[in-house]
Amino acid sequence: MLPDPQKGLGRYYSYLNSAVKIIGSYQGHEPLAHFLKNYFSREKKYGGSDRKQVTQLCYAYYRLGKDFADLSFEQRVLLGLRLSSKEIAAPWNALLAIYKVPETFSGAVFPWKDQLSGGIDPAAFEHSFFVQPDLFLRIRPGNEAPVIKKLEQAALPFQKEGDALRLPNTAKAGEVLALNSEAVIQDLSSQRIAGFLHRFKSLALDVSQISPDVPGPGSRVSVWDCCAASGGKSILAADVLGTITLTVSDIRPSIIANLKKRFHEAGIKNFRSLVTDATKPDGQLSRERFDLVIADVPCSGSGTWSRTPERLHYFSTDEIKTYAGLQRRILANVTQSVKPGGFFLYITCSVFRAENEDQVAWLQQRGWVVKDQQVLEGYKLKADTMFGALLQKKANFI
Numbered sequence: 575m576l577p578d579p580q581k582g583l584g585r586y587y588s589y590l591n592s593a594v595k596i597i598g599s600y601q602g603h604e605p606l607a608h609f610l611k612n613y614f615s616r617e618k619k620y621g622g623s624d625r626k627q628v629t630q631l632c633y634a635y636y637r638l639g640k641d642f643a644d645l646s647f648e649q650r651v652l653l654g655l656r657l658s659s660k661e662i663a664a665p666w667n668a669l670l671a672i673y674k675v676p677e678t679f680s681g682a683v684f685p686w687k688d689q690l691s692g693g694i695d696p697a698a699f700e701h702s703f704f705v706q707p708d709l710f711l712r713i714r715p716g717n718e719a720p721v722i723k724k725l726e727q728a729a730l731p732f733q734k735e736g737d738a739l740r741l742p743n744t745a746k747a748g749e750v751l752a753l754n755s756e757a758v759i760q761d762l763s764s765q766r767i768a769g770f771l772h773r774f775k776s777l778a779l780d781v782s783q784i785s786p787d788v789p790g791p792g793s794r795v796s797v798w799d800c801c802a803a804s805g806g807k808s809i810l811a812a813d814v815l816g817t818i819t820l821t822v823s824d825i826r827p828s829i830i831a832n833l834k835k836r837f838h839e840a841g842i843k844n845f846r847s848l849v850t851d852a853t854k855p856d857g858q859l860s861r862e863r864f865d866l867v868i869a870d871v872p873c874s875g876s877g878t879w880s881r882t883p884e885r886l887h888y889f890s891t892d893e894i895k896t897y898a899g900l901q902r903r904i905l906a907n908v909t910q911s912v913k914p915g916g917f918f919l920y921i922t923c924s925v926f927r928a929e930n931e932d933q934v935a936w937l938q939q940r941g942w943v944v945k946d947q948q949v950l951e952g953y954k955l956k957a958d959t960m961f962g963a964l965l966q967k968k969a970n971f972i
């Protein structure tokens with residue numbers, strides 16, 4: 575007797591139906607991860623492994639972006655699953671056949687390739703949407719031996735790549751390590767922003783010989799992180815630059831509250847925090863001049879969409895214009911707070927030229943000198959893709 579291909583598939587049909595139901599009610603107004611968390615906390619019937627399966631199916635659907643619009647929800651889920659899985663379990667293969675899912679890859683999952691920043695490989699970038707990025711830790715100075723020992727004792731698998739540790743996306747590092755104190759969770763490309771900070775450090779020392787306003791050895795560097803969020807780049811700056819006079823600000827009071835908690839854990843005590851809109855002069859800040867202003871600006875986040883593929887699905891190109899406009903207003907305002915001869919570090923997690931090189935070009939037209947500019951390509955490394963540029967204000971600027 576031939577085996578019945580539908581036998582034992584009940585559970586898998588049920589996962590698929592649950593995913594399709596969730597996708598039908600999700601509108602993209604909040605991160606999918608939040609939506610799923612709330613959904614599963616209301617719907618108690620799902621156990622841990624059911625939640626995992628249904629979550630994977632929902633993400634698989636969004637990994638196709640807006641492409642394959644002529645397929646049914648079920649077909650899209652299954653196609654996304656096939657394209658994002660190294661190996662596919664037999665029941666899913668059976669469902670792929672039952673739903674007649676086409677064997678295809680269109681090359682139109684990320685249709686905005688002409689707007690990519692220079693050097694990004696469009697095909698490799700598009701393929702990265704089918705790969706779940708890893709989790710990265712940055713070991714804080716002086717903590718390498720204890721961090722590695724604790725991970726080994728807990729049998730958490732990891733790979734060491736410079737100061738970065740690569741772990742599986744699901745690793746519960748917080749159960750093993752004192753996060754923020756011994757190590758911070760920080761994507762690999764975000765950690766590579768350290769390269770710009772090292773460059774600043776060496777340039778600031780050179781400049782101190784020409785401009786007494788810019789600090790030399792022994793003096794404290796003044797840094798303003800004007801879009802600080804919970805302080806990822808500020809903690810990195812403190813770790814790379816050593817003792818600094820640090821000012822942090824963000825437009826959101828709640829995130830500044832998170833930052834304070836995180837700084838406490840990180841042992842960063844000497845800092846000033848403000849809630850302020852970086853597009854507008856702030857009474858107090860606008861009278862001050864800093865050696866380094868860091869602007870890790872709000873952006874499309876397109877370099878992080880393999881973690882949040884729902885953004886790929888709901889994105890509209892109007893957003894590029896909106897973000898580029900907001901970034902321009904931030905640039906126009908905060909660059910005034912850099913000392914003559916001082917530096918500006920511009921950062922995005924976007925892959926779009928309009929948010930990256932075009933903004934740097936605008937500053938160049940205003941007399942800023944580019945010292946370094948790079949796309950930090952994470953898409954081939956199971957990491958985010960970011961952009962950074964270090965610029966110097968001419969010494970005769972006012």
Ligand SMILES: C[S@@+](CC[C@H](N)C(=O)[O-])C[C@H]1O[C@@H](n2cnc3c(N)ncnc32)[C@H](O)[C@@H]1O
Nearest residue numbers: 801802803805806807824825851852870871872
């Ligand atoms: C990309 S995040 C910064 C991430 C942070 N630097 C880190 O490493 O964790 C951008 C931040 O800019 C803030 N932001 C958005 N608009 C702003 C504005 N007009 N003024 C100041 N901050 C703003 C957001 O609240 C958000 O926290």
